[in-house]
Amino acid sequence: MPVNADTDALDDESSPDSDNALPINELFYSLQGEGKLAGVPTVFVRTSGCNLRCWFCDSYHTSWEPTHAWMDIDDIISDIEDHDANHVVLTGGEPMIHDECVELLDRLGERGYHTTVETNGTIYRDAHIDLASISPKLQSSTPTAECDPKGDGDWAERHEERRIDIDAIAEMVDAYSSQLKFVVTDPEDMAEIEDMIARIREATEKQIQDDDVLLMPEGMTRDELDDTRETVAELAMEYGYRYTPRLHVDLWNDAPGT
Numbered sequence: 562m563p564v565n566a567d568t569d570a571l572d573d574e575s576s577p578d579s580d581n582a583l584p585i586n587e588l589f590y591s592l593q594g595e596g597k598l599a600g601v602p603t604v605f606v607r608t609s610g611c612n613l614r615c616w617f618c619d620s621y622h623t624s625w626e627p628t629h630a631w632m633d634i635d636d637i638i639s640d641i642e643d644h645d646a647n648h649v650v651l652t653g654g655e656p657m658i659h660d661e662c663v664e665l666l667d668r669l670g671e672r673g674y675h676t677t678v679e680t681n682g683t684i685y686r687d688a689h690i691d692l693a694s695i696s697p698k699l700q701s702s703t704p705t706a707e708c709d710p711k712g713d714g715d716w717a718e719r720h721e722e723r724r725i726d727i728d729a730i731a732e733m734v735d736a737y738s739s740q741l742k743f744v745v746t747d748p749e750d751m752a753e754i755e756d757m758i759a760r761i762r763e764a765t766e767k768q769i770q771d772d773d774v775l776l777m778p779e780g781m782t783r784d785e786l787d788d789t790r791e792t793v794a795e796l797a798m799e800y801g802y803r804y805t806p807r808l809h810v811d812l813w814n815d816a817p818g819t
């Protein structure tokens with residue numbers, strides 16, 4: 562049976578038919594919308610289940626109310642191969658909570674795919690990863706009662722305890738090419754970002770360049786991004802970090818499968 566690193570991660574009691582399966586919320590072909598590879602045609606594999614609960618999570622049905630079908634790794638690879646792309650993004654939810662993501666990534670690597678993993682940086686795994694796209698979660702992501710989409714703040718304490726593991730982030734930075742992609746909700750986030758980058762730099766053997774650090778405006782829809790993107794672009798110029806758009810939101814708003 563697949564083992565999840567976190568028992569809160571999957572609320573659904575359904576179980577897979579085989580040992581080599583992952584809970585998949587969606588699999589689709591689009592353009593990479595975020596980060597250094599924005600614009601590259603990519604197949605997205607979205608696992609279900611997360612060890613955190615950001616109030617703003619744009620993938621609500623992988624975290625707050627996880628839904629999925631179990632898919633054998635063979636079938637996931639076969640669906641990926643139906644698309645004419647050599648980039649694959651493994652995302653979620655939090656893909657690294659699942660042991661089986663290692664086999665999927667290694668098999669994609671053997672087939673010559675470029676793999677990006679979108680991760681919150683709390684769990685390190687040794688796997689074929691061409692780009693670790695690490696998005697450490699700031700205090701402003703915590704689902705307090707005022708912003709919790711379920712309205713009760715029940716997850717605030719667990720989220721706060723788990724959201725940062727500097728050693729896990731440093732291990733990823735040492736092992737893989739990486740980018741650090743911070744969701745910015747407000748200029749006040751910058752102090753925490755600066756502090757976190759200093760702590761990660763101290764913990765790694767690698768040089769983290771300023772343009773490996775990306776600021777991404779918070780916003781699930783074009784309207785929401787209209788309120789945040791310019792401020793975040795100006796913060797990127799002020800601090801010398803890189804700005805990343807949310808190209809898929811600019812192009813397709815919050816349409817499913819984009």
Ligand SMILES: C[S@@+](CC[C@H](N)C(=O)[O-])C[C@H]1O[C@@H](n2cnc3c(N)ncnc32)[C@H](O)[C@@H]1O
Binds near residue numbers: 682742
């Ligand atoms: C849904 S998460 C899945 C991967 C992993 N759990 C993580 O958080 O990095 C994919 C990416 O979307 C970002 N994200 C989620 N909700 C967002 C929002 N409302 N605005 C901007 N970025 C968001 C995350 O920070 C992450 O970089």
Ligand SMILES: Nc1nc2[nH]cc(C(=O)O)c2c(=O)[nH]1
Binds near residue numbers: 653679
């Ligand atoms: N087009 C597109 N690009 C993305 N890059 C990271 C995404 C994610 O949800 O992890 C994402 C996504 O959901 N869509």
Ligand code: SF4
Binds near residue numbers: 612614654698
């Ligand atoms: S860590 Fe990622 S998937 Fe989990 S709640 Fe936050 S944004 Fe959503």
Ligand SMILES: [Mg+2]
Binds near residue numbers: 619620
């Ligand atoms: Mg997304």
